[in-house]
Amino acid sequence: MTACNLIVQRSAGAAYLLTDTAALNAAREVSQFRSKVLGVRIRGKVVGAIAATGHIDVAYVRKPLRQLAPPDFATFWAALPDLLREAMGAHAARHPDRDGSRRAAMLGAVFDRDAGEPRGFMIGSDGSMFPDASYAAFVVHPVLKHLTDFDRLVGRPYPLGTDVTDPRQWQAERDGVRLIEAQRRDAFERADGSAYCGIGGRAMLTRVDASGVSHRVLKNWRGDRVGCELPFIPAATASLVISAEHVLAHARCSASRFH
Amino acid sequence: MGKTIGKVLEVASIAAFAYVTVGVGLGVAAGATVGASVSSLAAGIGLSTSALSGLALAGFADVAGLGGSTGQKPESTVVALKPRRREEAETGEPHRGTGRLLPPGSAAAWVEGDLVSRADFGRARSWAVDELFEPDRRALPGAQRA
Numbered sequence: 001m002t003a004c005n006l007i008v009q010r011s012a013g014a015a016y017l018l019t020d021t022a023a024l025n026a027a028r029e030v031s032q033f034r035s036k037v038l039g040v041r042i043r044g045k046v047v048g049a050i051a052a053t054g055h056i057d058v059a060y061v062r063k064p065l066r067q068l069a070p071p072d073f074a075t076f077w078a079a080l081p082d083l084l085r086e087a088m089g090a091h092a093a094r095h096p097d098r099d100g101s102r103r104a105a106m107l108g109a110v111f112d113r114d115a116g117e118p119r120g121f122m123i124g125s126d127g128s129m130f131p132d133a134s135y136a137a138f139v140v141h142p143v144l145k146h147l148t149d150f151d152r153l154v155g156r157p158y159p160l161g162t163d164v165t166d167p168r169q170w171q172a173e174r175d176g177v178r179l180i181e182a183q184r185r186d187a188f189e190r191a192d193g194s195a196y197c198g199i200g201g202r203a204m205l206t207r208v209d210a211s212g213v214s215h216r217v218l219k220n221w222r223g224d225r226v227g228c229e230l231p232f233i234p235a236a237t238a239s240l241v242i243s244a245e246h247v248l249a250h251a252r253c254s255a256s257r258f259h
Numbered sequence: 260m261g262k263t264i265g266k267v268l269e270v271a272s273i274a275a276f277a278y279v280t281v282g283v284g285l286g287v288a289a290g291a292t293v294g295a296s297v298s299s300l301a302a303g304i305g306l307s308t309s310a311l312s313g314l315a316l317a318g319f320a321d322v323a324g325l326g327g328s329t330g331q332k333p334e335s336t337v338v339a340l341k342p343r344r345r346e347e348a349e350t351g352e353p354h355r356g357t358g359r360l361l362p363p364g365s366a367a368a369w370v371e372g373d374l375v376s377r378a379d380f381g382r383a384r385s386w387a388v389d390e391l392f393e394p395d396r397r398a399l400p401g402a403q404r405a
Contacts, residue, residue: 008395073401112400119399131388140402142395149391165393 002036003183003199004053006107006146008120012167014209015109015118017051018176018218020184021201022230026095028190030226033201038062039213040110042070048110049206049213052087053148054125056104057094060087073110080106080123081138088125105129107146109208118208120144148199150182157182176205177218184221187232197232200224228253 005018017037025031038058040048052058061083068083070076088104105124112119120143127135135141145165150157157178164170164179180203187195203219224230 073399077399077402110400114400120395121399131392140399142397142399143393144395145391145393147391 002051002053003148003180003203004036004051004105004107004146005148005179005183006051006109006120006122006143007164007170007172008109008118008144009165009167009172010117010144013117014172014207015111015120016172016176016208017049017107017109017204017206018172018180019051019204019206020180020199021204022199022224023057024198024230028196028198029229030200030224032226033224034059035204035215037204037206037215038065040065040076040108042072042076042110044069046212047113048108048208050106050108051206052104052106053129054104055095055102056084056087056091056106058087058106060090061106073112076110077121077140080121080140084123084125084138103128107143111208111210111212113210116210120146122146147179148183150179150186155182155185172205172207173216173218177203180219184230185232195232197230200230225253 003018003020006015007018008015019036021033021035022030023032023034036051036053036058038050038052038061039046040050042048050058050061052061064083064086065079068075068079070079084104084106087106088102091104092102103125105122105128107120107122107129109118109120111117121140122129122143123140124130124135124137126137127133129146130141147164158164158170158175162169164175180199184197184199188198189195200221201224202217202221205216205218207214207216221230
């Protein structure tokens with residue numbers, strides 16, 4: 001699972017991707033830490049970035065995108081559906097043990113030099129990342145904002161009613177950590193109902209603007225370990241017993257990694 | 260004999276007191292740690308789901324439909340007070356199949372299983388979607404609108 005946030009701030013001339021770096025295996029333990037963001041080149045110049053979530057690894061997009069070497073945006077948009085399909089296929093072939101619906105989505109931002117502004121986009125293998133059925137699968141949709149869900153009741157990362165696309169109200173470099181921390185606290189749930197944390201490693205902020213693409217690590221969750229479940233205290237529903245078990249299990253796992 | 264029973268009762272009462280104290284303490288501590296989590300506190304002090312449903316009176320309610328496309332529940336049914344994100348891989352449910360809502364001015368008394376008006380539902384759903392998602396109505400550069 002992934003924190004996969006896209007925020008376009010037109011008045012600031014910048015778009016942001018806020019992602020984590022933890023990749024989980026079927027047991028929901030960290031298998032590795034890696035960037036989930038890939039640069040987009042048009043005519044050889046980096047003009048944007050893509051992040052991926054779901055049953056996909058953005059690394060599988062890198063090679064075909066490099067081979068495609070899109071000369072313009074039109075070629076890039078036209079190629080994205082097949083890039084998503086290919087990446088999902090490669091991921092499924094690599095991880096045949098990961099059963100399920102194999103949903104995936106990519107979101108990203110590019111800087112349109114002609115218009116002098118950043119643009120955001122999303123494409124999904126189905127409509128599950130979108131608010132309703134009007135968003136077709138394997139079609140590139142222009143988007144100004146997509147946030148990974150977080151607990152709306154407690155520990156809100158910003159006041160109710162804040163427009164995160166307005167740089168006067170929300171600044172990625174300043175406020176991004178609180179957003180992704182809230183998302184990290186909002187546990188995912190296995191089919192059996194047990195909770196687990198799906199967001200960890202590092203909080204990476206990718207900025208797309210007229211100067212290109214830059215990355216910044218906003219947060220390093222130093223306690224996260226490969227081979228261990230990500231530690232968390234359930235924010236909403238899990239019992240304290242489960243919390244204690246998670247904390248103890250993580251402590252035991254972390255301790256064993258040092259030996 | 261009486262002394263022994265008294266001792267046992269004393270030990271048992273101390274153990275029970277410690278159990279309750281630690282339990283509540285952990286509940287408060289964990290609740291505070293995660294940002295005064297209402298539900299963690301509730302879990303810590305043993306509140307039931309039905310008690311949690313009282314939160315709906317404060318305007319908190321969760322509804323099905325955010326994320327759309329399941330088509331399994333009538334849109335006007337409040338299906339859960341505490342929906343969690345289930346893994347779409349394992350359950351087939353949408354990534355954002357449910358959402359926790361604070362619908363301004365509506366759904367003040369929604370509880371699990373309630374039927375609410377479609378207008379209220381639509382308002383709440385729209386509000387919840389807006390916080391997480393905003394489309395861009397303009398075509399992308401070099402592309403026609405899909």
